[in-house]
Amino acid sequence: MIRILRELWLFFWRDLTIARTYRAVFVLEAIEALFGAAVFYYVARFVDTPQLQHALPQGGSYFAFSFVGFVFLDYLNAALDTFDRSLEEARDSGTLEHLLVTQTSLPVFLAGSAIYPFAATTLRIVVYVAWGAALFGFPLHAANWFAVIIVLLATLLAFSGLGILSASYLLLFKRGNPAKWFFLGVSSVVGGMLFPVNILPDWLQVVAHFNPVTYALDAMRSALLGGANVAGLWRPLAVLLLSALAVLPGSMGVFAWALRRTKITGTLTHR
Numbered sequence: 389m390i391r392i393l394r395e396l397w398l399f400f401w402r403d404l405t406i407a408r409t410y411r412a413v414f415v416l417e418a419i420e421a422l423f424g425a426a427v428f429y430y431v432a433r434f435v436d437t438p439q440l441q442h443a444l445p446q447g448g449s450y451f452a453f454s455f456v457g458f459v460f461l462d463y464l465n466a467a468l469d470t471f472d473r474s475l476e477e478a479r480d481s482g483t484l485e486h487l488l489v490t491q492t493s494l495p496v497f498l499a500g501s502a503i504y505p506f507a508a509t510t511l512r513i514v515v516y517v518a519w520g521a522a523l524f525g526f527p528l529h530a531a532n533w534f535a536v537i538i539v540l541l542a543t544l545l546a547f548s549g550l551g552i553l554s555a556s557y558l559l560l561f562k563r564g565n566p567a568k569w570f571f572l573g574v575s576s577v578v579g580g581m582l583f584p585v586n587i588l589p590d591w592l593q594v595v596a597h598f599n600p601v602t603y604a605l606d607a608m609r610s611a612l613l614g615g616a617n618v619a620g621l622w623r624p625l626a627v628l629l630l631s632a633l634a635v636l637p638g639s640m641g642v643f644a645w646a647l648r649r650t651k652i653t654g655t656l657t658h659r
Contacts (some may be wrong), residue, residue, distance in 0.1 A: 455526055
């Protein structure tokens, strides 16, 4: 266990060291977060109506509703894109083959590759929320932060399997997985990111009920805007954890197979 924790720390320190060489990026992302929060605030002022507020699950403002969806999209994108980016960076820097022939196990390699991107995404979202609360009145007084953290962890587990499958596709075909962007596009419409699911046509609402993104967003809004505790979120959390159990082990098996395949064919470091 100590060795595994040390390996995970080394992965994190590697990525942090690389990121520190581009310090201006942190400042630019903080400024970008301000503009992102401002865009949603002023769009919400334009479209907010009593009818829309009545349709919102928490009965609050459209700004709070859409802002949670916006920052959630950042987390979902990290879960789907982190493993691809880690592979591409290691391949471009020439360290991928050296890393994969070490004694580091595959689960540790995948987990280590994800730690820093997820941590950086969390920091970016904290900045977004801080701007929203400080300047635009985003409500934080009712948030149950423990439940928020549990929902985030369950979300990362639920969707990391899809990210690992996307990385397997990258290993085999040397280019990004188009299905990943299709999933993000569908989820942005039927996942309840920017508007309530209950305003969609009935057949699209059926699709939404089979999309784990819908449950993740419902749980996130309930915890952040409604102060729901973990016990009150058992249903969406159960859906997310079952999704993780269904996809994560199989995705790791597919990644291991893709890795063996590229080693046999000698195409591991091909671009």
